[in-house]
Amino acid sequence: MAVKYRIDRALCVSCGTCDMECRFGAIQISDQGKFSIDTETCRGCGLCAASCPVDAVLKG
Ligand code: SF4
Numbered sequence: 001m002a003v004k005y006r007i008d009r010a011l012c013v014s015c016g017t018c019d020m021e022c023r024f025g026a027i028q029i030s031d032q033g034k035f036s037i038d039t040e041t042c043r044g045c046g047l048c049a050a051s052c053p054v055d056a057v058l059k060g
Pocket residue numbers: 005021022023024025026027037041042043044045046047048049
């Protein structure tokens with residue numbers, strides 16, 4: 001099973017870069033503009049974590 005990622009909302013500045021990078025549509029945006037990762041859809045590629053400017057995407 002692929003490594004899963006999650007977004008630390010305390011660190012996330014809602015820039016949207018991870019959403020643009022994810023090729024699988026696993027990044028979700030809430031009505032409040034908060035970003036999160038749908039772990040069912042996430043393939044664990046790590047592109048979001050590599051692209052996040054504030055290191056808000058964490059493993060596990
Ligand atoms: S690890 Fe890959 S598939 Fe999962 S949310 Fe990040 S960019 Fe998308």
